[in-house]
Amino acid sequence: MARVAIDPITRIEGHLRVEIEVDSGVVKDAWVSGGLYRGMETVLQGRAPADAFYIAQRICGVCPISHGHASTMGSEAALGIKIPNNARIVRNIIEGAEFLHSHVLWFYTLTALDYVDVVSALSANIADTYALAEKAGTTTADFGAIQKRLAGFVKGGQLSIFTNGYWGHPAMKLPAELNLIAVAHYLEALQIQAQAAEIIAIMGGKFPHFMTSIPGGTSWVASEQRLADVLFRWQGVSDFITNTMIPDTLAIAPFYLEAAGYGKGVGNFLAWGVFDDVSMDPKKRVMPRGALTGLTPFDPKPEEVTEFIKHSWYDSGDNLNPAKGETKADFTTYDLNGKYSWVKAPRLNGKPMEVGPLARMLVAYVDGVAPVKALVDGALGALSKAAGKKLPPTVLVSLLGRVAARNLEAKVIADAMGGWIGEMVAAVKGGDSKYFVEATQSDGQGAGLWEAPRGALGHWVNVSGGKIANYQVVTPSTWDCSPRDDAGVRGPMEEALVGTPIADPTKPLEALRIVHSFDP
Amino acid sequence: MQGLDARLSLAGVSRREFLAFCGAAATALGLGISGAPAVADALQRGPRLTPAIWLNLGSCTGCTESLAQSGTPDIATIVLDMLSLDYMETLGAAAGTQAESALDDTLRRGGHLAIVEGAVMTGEAGNTLRIAGTTGDALLERVCRDAALVIAVGSCAADGGWVRARPNPAGATGVLQHLPQLEPRLVNLPTCPVNPEWVVAVLSGHLLGLPLPPLDDLRRPLTFFGQTIHDNCPRRGHFANGEFVERFGSLEESLGWCLYDMGCKGPVTRTDCPRVRWNRGVSWCVESGSPCIGCGSPDWVDAGAPFLSRTNAVRPGIAGLRPEVAGEVVAAGAAGAFAIWGVVETARGRLRDTMDSGETDRTDHEEPSGTLKNG
Numbered sequence: 105m106a107r108v109a110i111d112p113i114t115r116i117e118g119h120l121r122v123e124i125e126v127d128s129g130v131v132k133d134a135w136v137s138g139g140l141y142r143g144m145e146t147v148l149q150g151r152a153p154a155d156a157f158y159i160a161q162r163i164c165g166v167c168p169i170s171h172g173h174a175s176t177m178g179s180e181a182a183l184g185i186k187i188p189n190n191a192r193i194v195r196n197i198i199e200g201a202e203f204l205h206s207h208v209l210w211f212y213t214l215t216a217l218d219y220v221d222v223v224s225a226l227s228a229n230i231a232d233t234y235a236l237a238e239k240a241g242t243t244t245a246d247f248g249a250i251q252k253r254l255a256g257f258v259k260g261g262q263l264s265i266f267t268n269g270y271w272g273h274p275a276m277k278l279p280a281e282l283n284l285i286a287v288a289h290y291l292e293a294l295q296i297q298a299q300a301a302e303i304i305a306i307m308g309g310k311f312p313h314f315m316t317s318i319p320g321g322t323s324w325v326a327s328e329q330r331l332a333d334v335l336f337r338w339q340g341v342s343d344f345i346t347n348t349m350i351p352d353t354l355a356i357a358p359f360y361l362e363a364a365g366y367g368k369g370v371g372n373f374l375a376w377g378v379f380d381d382v383s384m385d386p387k388k389r390v391m392p393r394g395a396l397t398g399l400t401p402f403d404p405k406p407e408e409v410t411e412f413i414k415h416s417w418y419d420s421g422d423n424l425n426p427a428k429g430e431t432k433a434d435f436t437t438y439d440l441n442g443k444y445s446w447v448k449a450p451r452l453n454g455k456p457m458e459v460g461p462l463a464r465m466l467v468a469y470v471d472g473v474a475p476v477k478a479l480v481d482g483a484l485g486a487l488s489k490a491a492g493k494k495l496p497p498t499v500l501v502s503l504l505g506r507v508a509a510r511n512l513e514a515k516v517i518a519d520a521m522g523g524w525i526g527e528m529v530a531a532v533k534g535g536d537s538k539y540f541v542e543a544t545q546s547d548g549q550g551a552g553l554w555e556a557p558r559g560a561l562g563h564w565v566n567v568s569g570g571k572i573a574n575y576q577v578v579t580p581s582t583w584d585c586s587p588r589d590d591a592g593v594r595g596p597m598e599e600a601l602v603g604t605p606i607a608d609p610t611k612p613l614e615a616l617r618i619v620h621s622f623d624p
Numbered sequence: 625m626q627g628l629d630a631r632l633s634l635a636g637v638s639r640r641e642f643l644a645f646c647g648a649a650a651t652a653l654g655l656g657i658s659g660a661p662a663v664a665d666a667l668q669r670g671p672r673l674t675p676a677i678w679l680n681l682g683s684c685t686g687c688t689e690s691l692a693q694s695g696t697p698d699i700a701t702i703v704l705d706m707l708s709l710d711y712m713e714t715l716g717a718a719a720g721t722q723a724e725s726a727l728d729d730t731l732r733r734g735g736h737l738a739i740v741e742g743a744v745m746t747g748e749a750g751n752t753l754r755i756a757g758t759t760g761d762a763l764l765e766r767v768c769r770d771a772a773l774v775i776a777v778g779s780c781a782a783d784g785g786w787v788r789a790r791p792n793p794a795g796a797t798g799v800l801q802h803l804p805q806l807e808p809r810l811v812n813l814p815t816c817p818v819n820p821e822w823v824v825a826v827l828s829g830h831l832l833g834l835p836l837p838p839l840d841d842l843r844r845p846l847t848f849f850g851q852t853i854h855d856n857c858p859r860r861g862h863f864a865n866g867e868f869v870e871r872f873g874s875l876e877e878s879l880g881w882c883l884y885d886m887g888c889k890g891p892v893t894r895t896d897c898p899r900v901r902w903n904r905g906v907s908w909c910v911e912s913g914s915p916c917i918g919c920g921s922p923d924w925v926d927a928g929a930p931f932l933s934r935t936n937a938v939r940p941g942i943a944g945l946r947p948e949v950a951g952e953v954v955a956a957g958a959a960g961a962f963a964i965w966g967v968v969e970t971a972r973g974r975l976r977d978t979m980d981s982g983e984t985d986r987t988d989h990e991e992p993s994g995t996l997k998n999g
């Protein structure tokens with residue numbers, strides 16, 4: 105029995121510590137601890153709803169768009185504001201660009217280094233690399249030049265961000281040629297994520313942290329010229345996802361098929377849904393609202409969300425719905441039997457829920473959303489072929505499924521985004537010039553229930569006399585990185601870690617894979 | 625190391641792009657375009673890359689994200705060619721003990737750059753930020769002790785940013801406020817997030833062996849923080865003409881009129897955002913139709929909110945002025961009041977709860993930036 109602490113967890117947003125108990129090469133128990141408390145909810149008390157839009161998005165520099173939108177939607181729900189159709193489309197495009205930015209950055213920059221051995225790429229045969237790229241249907245690059253330069257970099261002895269990586273680890277399974285392809289695409293992805301962010305900057309002023317989705321609509325007024333700038337960038341990003349990221353995923357997956365056998369987690373899934381259509385009905389969103397136990401759907405009720413704090417460093421009401429929630433910091437000591445995290449433990453009807461692309465894709469799949477069904481079935485077919493047996497959809501509830509779901513979702517969103525840009529062009533051509541409505545009331549309660557790239561996100565807003573009387577946020581990482589609840593039930597990431605094989609407890613690479621699969 | 629060329633093409637950067645960057649960096653550093661060869665030379669010279677540590681304290685990771693949006697050089701060039709970023713939680717391949725030993729090795733060798741993102745968290749005896757079994761402020765001290773240069777990126781590192789906004793529940797503060805002894809070797813680069821082009825310019829200056837650029841008394845480079853946004857705003861002509869946006873998404877907005885009446889903090893915010901712009905230059909806040917919220921100002925949330933608050937009662941046209949001169953009259957008539965505001969705030973040692981755009985306009989004419997220092 106070995107106790108291993110991984111702290112800091114790197115390649116994430118924020119500060120996370122994971123402790124695992126390893127016995128006979130398998131994780132037997134796990135604890136996830138969030139290391140940072142800043143007090144956003146307290147900072148927002150007493151401020152104007154529009155100020156909350158500008159401030160609350162700063163919870164997360166990777167998903168500020170989602171927080172900005174959830175905040176604004178919470179205020180709009182509280183104040184009874186119905187936004188103009190143009191504002192809906194503009195927000196969809198900005199949100200979509202953030203999802204694509206985030207998913208590309210996550211796969212290539214954050215998690216790829218768990219599967220891709222950068223140093224091994226040095227021994228790739230160049231001709232074989234081209235052949236492999238062609239067979240995999242993925243894009244090529246000047247592989248010879250990249251390998252030569254990589255050799256120079258490694259020989260120099262200063263590996264910069266690659267210092268002390270898990271190179272040569274026994275759990276690294278890719279052939280050298282595939283590693284080289286991935287290194288080439290790692291570099292290309294750095295350009296693509298920036299291109300996606302430029303869409304946000306055009307329509308939102310800048311990224312990260314944007315300016316335009318204030319309660320009531322948007323301050324960005326579309327023009328054909330600016331939409332052409334957006335369209336051009338969307339095409340580049342969309343091409344990369346279709347022709348590089350998806351084929352890369354399907355080329356890498358067969359080498360890690362055993363990852364379909366662990367990392368299941370709690371098996372309950374929640375999606376508030378994201379990307380409204382003209383009906384503004386959350387169940388009709390492109391990624392619809394819904395929840396699952398296993399693959400059985402049910403309607404998630406926001407009033408059934410409560411947060412537990414027995415194992416979190418807070419001294420405030422326990423088991424409260426966020427509409428009435430409290431946040432009062434009280435650090436005691438780091439104690440795995442007592443309090444061990446700055447993250448609260450949210451539960452839906454008392455149950456831990458996994459959120460994120462896997463949850464969204466499964467909800468949409470079970471709901472029969474056509475593009476999702478087609479993509480998932482296609483991927484399952486390809487993986488079945490590699491495995492030599494038919495794999496059912498339940499195989500997605502695993503480490504492998506969680507990784508694949510995010511990349512497949514990128515494709516769904518990239519395709520949908522083309523439609524929104526078209527809608528916006530039509531609106532401009534048709535002369536619809538309505539982008540903003542004023543609030544007519546100054547009191548009320550509401551919630552912005554939406555999605556960040558990493559999962560279900562809620563901002564509960566209570567406005568009184570035009571000022572915020574209470575504000576509570578439940579982020580995706582609160583759901584996924586939750587500690588145990590008052591009943592001692594593990595959170596989704598803790599549960600997913602249990603059962604993970606660990607080849608070398610001094611270099612617990614496989615545990616990092618599980619953590620990164622949630623994109624915390 | 626096989627020379628800069630190799631590193632450049634690994635990063636997918638052509639030599640021409642690199643030279644363009646050197647020219648931009650030389651200009652930003654005040655060397656003029658003729659300084660470009662010197663910049664290029666210095667970047668290619670060293671047999672070893674300068675080691676750097678990027679610390680994330682009480683941050684949202686937005687400044688790291690912002691760095692990834694840099695134009696020329698791009699992020700790959702920065703982290704592979706300009707520096708050896710031996711410890712960086714967001715991009716580093718190593719985690720846990722692997723990451724800690726990379727940090728230890730770099731600190732042992734010394735001569736490193738420390739780039740700090742996020743607020744220093746002092747609440748709950750520093751435990752509002754826990755990293756690798758210690759507190760964030762303890763780690764900060766260790767990393768900065770022997771650093772050759774400390775760059776506080778973003779408003780949170782510069783003075784606590786939004787995290788220290790009233791009532792500052794987690795005890796957030798800035799790097800310099802927490803470790804005043806760092807002053808001679810610290811540069812502040814506020815805005816939320818930091819503009820990556822400034823980071824690159826300051827890094828380049830350091831790699832060139834140049835002394836620190838001229839700084840204001842908040843340790844901000846004057847090149848980037850010497851003038852107000854209003855001074856350089858493309859909408860300034862509309863301001864002068866009294867052509868103001870009165871409502872979001874309006875016809876006036878589509879015509880690109882001035883956002884002063886919507887609460888724009890451009891007149892009191894000293895950054896060069898209109899010139900440097902964002903995300904490889906594609907746009908910036910005012911261009912997107914939003915007033916500037918002053919995210920580069922000291923204590924920016926409490927000083928600037930409510931961000932969309934209307935200006936003073938002095939309004940173009942009300943006093944029977946012709947619209948084309950009204951804007952300038954608004955500006956000039958208020959100068960004295962701003963000076964008084966500055967004195968009062970110095971006495972209090974911090975900015976007032978809300979900043980009225982009507983008064984703030986006067987910074988154009990009398991800019992007591994020294995009085996804006998945080999307590």
Ligand code: SF4
Binds near residue numbers: 853854882890916
């Ligand atoms: S008030 Fe704002 S929008 Fe108007 S000219 Fe000044 S900086 Fe530009």
Ligand code: SF4
Binds near residue numbers: 816895916918920
């Ligand atoms: S324009 Fe204003 S709000 Fe925008 S980044 Fe610059 S200082 Fe911040």
